[in-house]
Amino acid sequence: MTSTVTNAVLALALGLIFLSLAGQCYAGSSAALEVEFYKGKCGIFDVESIVAGLVKAKFFKGPTIAPKFMRRALLYTVESAGCDASLLLIGGSSERFAPPNLSVRGHEFIDEVKDAVESFCPGLVSCVDIIAIATRDAISLSGGGRYRVETGRRDGFNSLAENVDLPGPQIPVSESIAAFTRKGLNVTDMVYLLGGHTVGVAHCLFFQDRLYNFQNTGRPDPTMDLELVRSLRSRCPQESTGKNIVSLDQNFLSSFIVDNSFYKQILGKRAVLQIDQQLALDPSTRDIVTTMASGRASDFGNNFGEAMVKMGAIQVLAGTEGEIRKSCSFIN
Structure with a gap:
């Protein structure tokens, strides 16, 4: 793996x-x-x-x-x-x-x-x-x-x-909710869609500040589990270029499985990205995260699919608009 x-x-x-x-x-x-x-x-x-x-x-x-x-x-x-x-x-x-x-x-x-x-x-x-x-x-x-x-x-x-x-992963929860709302998606939709971080990876440069100098304090992000800080520092040394990658779901048994493990990890302060951690802490999203973490793994899969x-379906080109490309890389 x-x-x-x-x-x-x-x-x-x-x-x-x-x-x-x-x-x-x-x-x-x-x-x-x-x-x-x-x-x-x-x-x-x-x-x-x-x-x-x-x-x-x-x-x-x-x-x-x-x-x-x-x-x-x-x-x-x-x-x-x-x-x-x-x-x-x-x-x-x-x-x-x-x-x-x-x-x-x-x-x-x-x-x-x-x-x-x-x-x-x-x-x-x-x-x-x-x-x-x-x-x-x-x-x-x-x-x-x-x-x-x-x-x-x-x-x-x-x-x-x-x-x-x-925008970067430091965006506040309130701003992310506003961005989703402008597209007709609600807070629950947002939490489900960000749950897509149940699979995939992130480059160190997206979160390296959380490990060494969070908000110019010279210290790691206090909302991050200390064991996770130590683990991620081994993958993302302070003097590195930040090109290394880590799994967004820190449960390595399920980092390639679409399930609710991600929510369990962020409730345990084991989120890699700052916005993911804030989902588990912010009053407007915390209860949704808790519900997803305590439910069946299949519940998230179904909810994610619906989201x-x-x-x-948001404002698509359909009917007589646009074209059917012969090649995806070039306009006909």
């Missing part, structure tokens, strides 16, 4: 969700998404089965596919340019090459899935819907609930790096 973790450079960090919440989805689309939107539209072939087969094959080569897709889905859902796979577009000034997005990997696999789908169903399935379907399958394979994914989105034309704004569906 060590080599797998070492290669898992796609951190599912708080800022990824807030980059989404900065406003990716277009307003004005009244077309509703549908479960099994593509059913019967590709002859004898089933679109979701094609995607599922490729995701399953990739998953069994390495479980890091789940945090990769969860991060990508969050970026696509609410980033500045729209729920339209704009992050995939190649161009010197596109979102793909904005500094916060340079760590996003796996574009090649999305292209592979798109090519396979195109070979069976040319001009039918959008890149952003492929992301939605693949994310659900990756979450399910990782132990999460298998929710019914809604599809019918279309890909957009615009992608500008200047529209990417990535993903709700988020994925």
Whole structure:
């Protein structure tokens, strides 16, 4: 598992969700998404089965596919340019090459899935819907609930790096609630979606201040368990560049499983990111965290899936808007 973790450079960090919440989805689309939107539209072939087969094959080569897709889905859902796979577009000034997005990997696999789908169903399935379907399958394979994914989105034309704004993991809970509220998501949705940190990793640079000089005190964050401080310091030496990574769920038996372990860890002051720890301490979110931690592991998987569906339906391009890209990296 060590080599797998070492290669898992796609951190599912708080800022990824807030980059989404900065406003990716277009307003004005009244077309509703549908479960099994593509059913019967590709002859004898089933679109979701094609995607599922490729995701399953990739998953069994390495479980890091789940945090990769969860991060990508969050970026696509609410980033500045729209729920339209704009992050995939190649161009010197596109979102793909904005500094916060340079760590996003796996574009090649999305292209592979798109090519396979195109070979069976040319001009039918959008890149952003492929992301939605693949994310659900990756979450399910990782132990999460298998929710019914809604599809019918279309890909957009615009992608500008200047529209990417990535807040750090030090953002206060009150500001994160406000960001989610602006997108029609409530406090519970936020706690569920941040529970996506049940899988994935974070680079040391996102939390190194908590280990050595929290808020310029010259001391570690007092809300962090001292044993965790010592453990993380061994992975993130003060003189290092901060490029090392650690699991966001510090229960190493479940760091690649979509379950409620993350909530148990942050209640024990074992959160890696500052915002995650504050979820367990802030009066507006503490009770939700406690409920999730004390419930069944499957409860979180189901609730997380419902929150993903709700988020994925925010102001999408559908109907006659946008296009169905032939290649996810280029506008037709």
